[in-house]
Amino acid sequence: MDKIDRKIVNILQTNARASLKDLSKECFISSPAIAARISKLERSGIIKGYQADINLEKINFHVKAFIQVQLEPRQKKEFYPYIQNIPNVIECNCVTGDFSEVMEVVFPSTTDLDDFINDIQQRFGKTSTQIVFSTSVDHRGVQLSDPQE
Amino acid sequence: MDKIDRKIVNILQTNARASLKDLSKECFISSPAIAARISKLERSGIIKGYQADINLEKINFHVKAFIQVQLEPRQKKEFYPYIQNIPNVIECNCVTGDFSEVMEVVFPSTTDLDDFINDIQQRFGKTSTQIVFSTSVDHRGVQLSDPQE
DNA sequence: TTAATTACCTCATTTCATTAGATGCAAAAT
DNA sequence: ATTTTGCATCTAATGAAATGAGGTAATTAA
Numbered sequence: 001m002d003k004i005d006r007k008i009v010n011i012l013q014t015n016a017r018a019s020l021k022d023l024s025k026e027c028f029i030s031s032p033a034i035a036a037r038i039s040k041l042e043r044s045g046i047i048k049g050y051q052a053d054i055n056l057e058k059i060n061f062h063v064k065a066f067i068q069v070q071l072e073p074r075q076k077k078e079f080y081p082y083i084q085n086i087p088n089v090i091e092c093n094c095v096t097g098d099f100s101e102v103m104e105v106v107f108p109s110t111t112d113l114d115d116f117i118n119d120i121q122q123r124f125g126k127t128s129t130q131i132v133f134s135t136s137v138d139h140r141g142v143q144l145s146d147p148q149e
Numbered sequence: 150m151d152k153i154d155r156k157i158v159n160i161l162q163t164n165a166r167a168s169l170k171d172l173s174k175e176c177f178i179s180s181p182a183i184a185a186r187i188s189k190l191e192r193s194g195i196i197k198g199y200q201a202d203i204n205l206e207k208i209n210f211h212v213k214a215f216i217q218v219q220l221e222p223r224q225k226k227e228f229y230p231y232i233q234n235i236p237n238v239i240e241c242n243c244v245t246g247d248f249s250e251v252m253e254v255v256f257p258s259t260t261d262l263d264d265f266i267n268d269i270q271q272r273f274g275k276t277s278t279q280i281v282f283s284t285s286v287d288h289r290g291v292q293l294s295d296p297q298e
Numbered sequence: 299t300t301a302a303t304t305a306c307c308t309c310a311t312t313t314c315a316t317t318a319g320a321t322g323c324a325a326a327a328t
Numbered sequence: 329a330t331t332t333t334g335c336a337t338c339t340a341a342t343g344a345a346a347t348g349a350g351g352t353a354a355t356t357a358a
Contacts, residue, residue: 001208009208012201016165021345031346033306046207050165053197054158054290059150061291066244066251080285087294092286095215095279102215102279106291130244130251136229137241139288141203142210142255145236170314180315182337301358306351313346321338328331 001046004029006144008037009047013141016050053138061106063113064132068099070125079124088116099128150195153178155293157186158196162290165199202287210237210255212262213281217248219274228273237265248277 004027011018011026020031020038027034041047056064071079076094083089083103091104107113110131121127153176160167160175169180169187176183190196205213220228225243232238232252240253256262259280270276 009201009203013203014198014200016199016201019345020347029305030307032308032348035346036305044207045204048202048204048287049163050199050201051163051290052158052161052165052199054162055194055197056291058193058195059158059291059293064242066242084286087292089286090291091284091288093213093215093284094282096282097279101285103286104288130246133243133245135240135242136250137233137238137252138197139240139253141200142205142208142239143236144208168314169316178336179338181317181339184315185336299358301356303356304354306353308351309349311346311348313344315342315344317342318340319338320340321336323335323337324333325335326331326333328329 003146005037005041006146008034009041009141010143012038012047012050013143016052056106060108063107063110064135065105065107065113066130066132067103067105067117067120068128068130069101069103069120070098070127071100072125075124082123086116088112099126152295154186154190155295157183158190158290159292161187161196161199162292165201205255209257212256212259213284214254214256214262215279215281216252216254216266216269217277218250218252218269219247219276220249221274224273231272235265237261248275 007027008023011023020034023034023038024031038047056062069079079101083092088105088107089103090106093102094100095102105113105116107116113129113131117127117129156176157172160172169183172183172187173180187196205211218228228250232241237254237256238252239255242251243249244251254262254265256265262278262280266276266278
């Protein structure tokens, strides 16, 4: 990971569809060199993938929420495959504190959210839910700066 | 938004660098037709952008956490521009409940996280932090299914 | 010193994206 | 009923970009 790799990663984090040629102009090396670096970043697992950012409102997912779940340790084996298969769960983390899991979910309506929460409670246990009013920072990558900067 | 648009969105959500040709094969229409649909999806704001997915561990951001902040309503005007300019904040939402903001943050170490929390507390008020142990569902898009399915 | 490795370049080739022009279809207007 | 408009698509041709093949220089290991 040198300065050029960081620049490539920064650009791809804000525009994953940037062409090799664009990147080569920005980084002042040839496009075959860019291609080699990208596939190296991919092979090493630094770049995990590329995803389009969708406006959820416009595809009729009007409700976003964080659901916290209290889990017994032995329930995890059942919990993880379950939530991984629910497309409405867009992120899930195991965390410190009273509630062991924090999920970020999206649903068309509060009714759908309620149905899901009921299902979770029946299967696993106590939950606590925070509904999102507005998003001031939409999920984004970490821009990498150079050490000396 | 018809069946083909949903397919395009689904593919781009899992591989934003897919070529027009790849998409045209998957959707059974020509690549100029794909290009036209994509730029329409972009212009209409359904596709907001494309971002590379980075393995944070491998670029030395070892600590991920959720920080909840109690804000007075009039503090928001100061809070939003402040956090938008902090690259470590990868998401921030205004939510229901005792704490009005939920931030997702990443830092190289717990020390860096602690410094940030102290700064937030001094500037704005009470916080509550949950540190992430593990991530079972990494931030992902919502796969769209067809109505009849 | 020699060999091996790595990262890069340029140039040629191939593949892909884009443009232009033509077609077909559905809805609205004449 | 016919014409017109708008839209989405196609094919074919052009232009642009990605890839592959040498070849070079710098670095490290033998």
